[in-house]
Amino acid sequence: MSNRAVSDRSGNSEAIAQAFADGPAYIPYLAVGDPDYESSLEYVEALERGGADLIELGLPFSEPIAEGPTIQGAVVRALEGGMTPDRFFEFVEDLDVDVPLVCMTYYNLIYQWGETEGPRPFVERAAEAGLEGFVVPDLPAEEADPLREACDEFGLDLVFIVAPTTEGDRLDRIMDRVSGYVYVQARLGTTGAQDDVSDQTAASLDRLREYDVPKAVGFGISAGDHAERIVAGGADGIIVGSALVDIVAEGVESNRSTAAVADRLEAISRELVAGAERGSRARSTGDPS
Amino acid sequence: MSEPTPHSMSETTSTTDDDETQRSTAADPADPAASADPTPVPGETGGKFGRYGGQYVPEALMPAIEELTDAYQRYVLENEDGFMDEFRRRLREFGGRPTPLQHAERLSERYDRDVYLKREDLLHGGAHKLNNALGQVLLAKYMGKDRVIAETGAGQHGTATAMAAAHLDMPCEVYMGERDINRQRPNVFRMTLNGATVTPVTAGRGTLKEAISETMRDWAGSVEDTHYVIGSVVGPHPFPAMVRDFQSVVSEEARRQAIETIGELPTDVVACAGGGSNTMGSFAAFLDDETVSLHAVEAGGADLSIDEEAGVAPNSASLYAGEEGVLHGARTKLLQDAHGQIVESHSVSAGLDYAGVGPELAHLVDEGRVIPVAVDDDHALEAFHLLSRTEGIIPALESAHAIAYLEAGTDTEAGTDSEAAGDDGGEPDAAADDSLGETVVVTVSGRGDKDLESVIEETAARDIDGAPDMSAFTEGI
Ligand SMILES: Cc1ncc(COP(=O)(O)O)c(C=O)c1O
Numbered sequence: 001m002s003n004r005a006v007s008d009r010s011g012n013s014e015a016i017a018q019a020f021a022d023g024p025a026y027i028p029y030l031a032v033g034d035p036d037y038e039s040s041l042e043y044v045e046a047l048e049r050g051g052a053d054l055i056e057l058g059l060p061f062s063e064p065i066a067e068g069p070t071i072q073g074a075v076v077r078a079l080e081g082g083m084t085p086d087r088f089f090e091f092v093e094d095l096d097v098d099v100p101l102v103c104m105t106y107y108n109l110i111y112q113w114g115e116t117e118g119p120r121p122f123v124e125r126a127a128e129a130g131l132e133g134f135v136v137p138d139l140p141a142e143e144a145d146p147l148r149e150a151c152d153e154f155g156l157d158l159v160f161i162v163a164p165t166t167e168g169d170r171l172d173r174i175m176d177r178v179s180g181y182v183y184v185q186a187r188l189g190t191t192g193a194q195d196d197v198s199d200q201t202a203a204s205l206d207r208l209r210e211y212d213v214p215k216a217v218g219f220g221i222s223a224g225d226h227a228e229r230i231v232a233g234g235a236d237g238i239i240v241g242s243a244l245v246d247i248v249a250e251g252v253e254s255n256r257s258t259a260a261v262a263d264r265l266e267a268i269s270r271e272l273v274a275g276a277e278r279g280s281r282a283r284s285t286g287d288p289s
Numbered sequence: 290m291s292e293p294t295p296h297s298m299s300e301t302t303s304t305t306d307d308d309e310t311q312r313s314t315a316a317d318p319a320d321p322a323a324s325a326d327p328t329p330v331p332g333e334t335g336g337k338f339g340r341y342g343g344q345y346v347p348e349a350l351m352p353a354i355e356e357l358t359d360a361y362q363r364y365v366l367e368n369e370d371g372f373m374d375e376f377r378r379r380l381r382e383f384g385g386r387p388t389p390l391q392h393a394e395r396l397s398e399r400y401d402r403d404v405y406l407k408r409e410d411l412l413h414g415g416a417h418k419l420n421n422a423l424g425q426v427l428l429a430k431y432m433g434k435d436r437v438i439a440e441t442g443a444g445q446h447g448t449a450t451a452m453a454a455a456h457l458d459m460p461c462e463v464y465m466g467e468r469d470i471n472r473q474r475p476n477v478f479r480m481t482l483n484g485a486t487v488t489p490v491t492a493g494r495g496t497l498k499e500a501i502s503e504t505m506r507d508w509a510g511s512v513e514d515t516h517y518v519i520g521s522v523v524g525p526h527p528f529p530a531m532v533r534d535f536q537s538v539v540s541e542e543a544r545r546q547a548i549e550t551i552g553e554l555p556t557d558v559v560a561c562a563g564g565g566s567n568t569m570g571s572f573a574a575f576l577d578d579e580t581v582s583l584h585a586v587e588a589g590g591a592d593l594s595i596d597e598e599a600g601v602a603p604n605s606a607s608l609y610a611g612e613e614g615v616l617h618g619a620r621t622k623l624l625q626d627a628h629g630q631i632v633e634s635h636s637v638s639a640g641l642d643y644a645g646v647g648p649e650l651a652h653l654v655d656e657g658r659v660i661p662v663a664v665d666d667d668h669a670l671e672a673f674h675l676l677s678r679t680e681g682i683i684p685a686l687e688s689a690h691a692i693a694y695l696e697a698g699t700d701t702e703a704g705t706d707s708e709a710a711g712d713d714g715g716e717p718d719a720a721a722d723d724s725l726g727e728t729v730v731v732t733v734s735g736r737g738d739k740d741l742e743s744v745i746e747e748t749a750a751r752d753i754d755g756a757p758d759m760s761a762f763t764e765g766i
Binding site for chain 2 (some may be wrong): 062067105112170
């Protein structure tokens with residue numbers, strides 16, 4: 001391993017570095033405000049009880065071009081429930097969790113917030129609310145410098161997504177700007193729970209091996225045995241979104257109580273954490289299960 | 290046409306607090322003092338028009354966009370392998386170019402100026418859309434792709450892409466909002482007849498904005514063998530520049546034809562703007578001709594305000610009433626609420642019903658080179674009937690907006706006290722004299738066959754002077 005240094009900012013957030021420090025990180029995602037503010041608070045807290053090491057909180061945007069139907073549904077429910085950027089920050093402040101929180105949203109919301117132009121006011125407010133970083137799926141490295149600078153100013157991390165098609169110069173450009181962790185997109189397409197783990201994941205992890213930054217794999221992970229295989233294959237963390245959002249959606253459709261949905265979110269989290277730990281043991285004993 | 294007050298640039302209700310500046314720029318963009326000096330956004334690269342444009346797309350699409358940028362450079366800009374020669378030949382033989390520049394006698398009389406119509410309605414398929422679709426499907430072939438996908442609003446871009454794909458033997462899938470499928474049935478049949486698959490999009494209000502998002506999602510999963518034929522000068526670089534180049538044939542011809550028939554350049558060019566491909570195509574060759582005024586006519590819909598509570602703008606006037614933001618891969622002018630959520634747009638014409646607009650147009654408006662104006666639903670319908678009845682041309686509802694602008698002209702200050710054209714044969718709106726010169730070229734971007742059902746319904750719901758009685762037709766609907 002050549003351990004290429006990514007940049008001296010690779011760990012703006014101590015808490016994010018910590019999330020990857022002992023064993024594979026379980027990183028769940030939920031859209032904030034889905035289906036309403038109060039339930040959403042309980043759901044996020046259930047994720048922490050289920051073993052989350054870091055939580056990605058989706059701030060819903062009206063045009064989620066990187067999302068499949070599951071998360072699109074969550075975004076519609078959350079927007080209909082009245083979620084706005086200001087409510088989102090209040091939500092972060094109201095949450096009773098200890099793990100680091102990363103905001104996942106689209107660039108227009110970051111760009112428009114606040115009195116002055118550009119991403120700085122949003123980042124300042126995010127830091128004040130206690131967020132530790134951002135994932136912005138429609139912001140490629142080429143357009144990211146203003147946000148990168150604001151993150152550095154306020155001590156937040158900026159996570160980039162690496163796709164199965166990202167290689168060569170593009171990969172270098174991204175790895176020059178990333179901090180916290182890199183989001184390895186497990187396969188092409190949009191978000192959505194899948195039944196199997198793609199070979200594209202292994203190839204991506206291979207290309208990233210020489211970079212010294214935690215690699216979290218997401219897009220399509222829905223069960224403990226996916227988590228196991230992905231971690232055994234070299235991932236430092238697993239990101240799970242649609243499989244959790246499916247549980248929230250099912251709760252809405254079947255009129256389940258908030259507590260019942262929260263219990264299910266906690267249970268699936270435990271299953272995913274257990275899978276990731278099996279993968280980690282397999283990796284250390286050199287047994288690729 | 291009974292309203293005493295002028296309509297097109299009537300009161301704008303503000304979208305946000307700092308709309309004052311927005312409005313003064315929009316109201317008088319030709320005044321250099323009013324056009325803001327565009328400050329470049331630091332730290333960004335690639336495909337910028339002043340502060341607009343760029344490539345705001347998911348990482349999975351970036352390699353495809355880089356590949357396309359390279360293909361655009363080689364085949365379109367450098368004519369590698371004779372690409373542009375083949376494109377022009379197919380536009381002639383398959384498309385029927387050049388389209389005429391026709392002197393419109395009744396309109397000229399009515400408005401007391403020479404009105405010329407650039408007849409894109411006569412292009413194969415019935416709209417300017419084929420220029421771009423043929424160019425991109427051919428490019429996909431040169432790039433070795435096996436499949437094309439497209440979004441469509443009115444169905445015109447979808448039909449153009451389906452025709453071009455059949456002509457060039459490429460499988461084609463078209464994403465179309467469910468609501469648009471219902472209001473543009475004939476185009477759905479045409480696409481199907483040409484062998485394309487039409488996939489309904491149910492998200493949001495089911496119009497163009499959602500169809501673009503859904504096509505981008507398909508592309509994110511299929512980039513390796515698929516080309517996305519975007520339908521207007523929108524999206525990430527290189528689309529805005531490339532689509533403009535394919536559409537520029539409209540103004541290249543019109544400019545040459547004007548010099549041949551009129552003996553000089555026109556004073557004005559008027560074209561309707563949804564995403565802006567017709568507008569950019571109609572303007573491109575005139576951009577350096579400083580004496581030629583360029584008017585981009587947007588859909589004023591029912592009202593120029595934005596309802597933040599409901600997340601709806603009852604118009605599609607992004608240049609005129611929008612604010613800067615990032616949508617579908619580009620920084621441009623958008624209809625959005627104070628938080629940056631994109632609002633649902635509205636227009637009686639499906640093809641103009643979009644919350645964004647091409648980044649180059651946004652830039653040209655800031656520079657004062659292009660004058661944005663808005664024409665509302667009612668006046669577009671009046672113009673539809675006027676052109677049908679007096680010139681024998683049934684225009685697309687989109688194009689009817691451009692025709693309506695002849696009637697209205699701009700009326701920012703001077704116009705408010707002038708008489709709007711009342712009855713047939715009445716004095717034309719004096720305000721039009723303020724903004725339009727002696728010789729006006731109006732692009733008729735498409736023909737209206739696709740709109741007949743909507744027109745019957747919308748006309749029956751209004752009292753439009755000179756329109757035929759629609760009651761006999763409404764029963765079956
Ligand atoms: C006839 C016609 N004119 C204009 C438009 C608006 O699109 P654009 O602004 O890209 O030309 C459309 C779109 O479908 C159309 O069909």
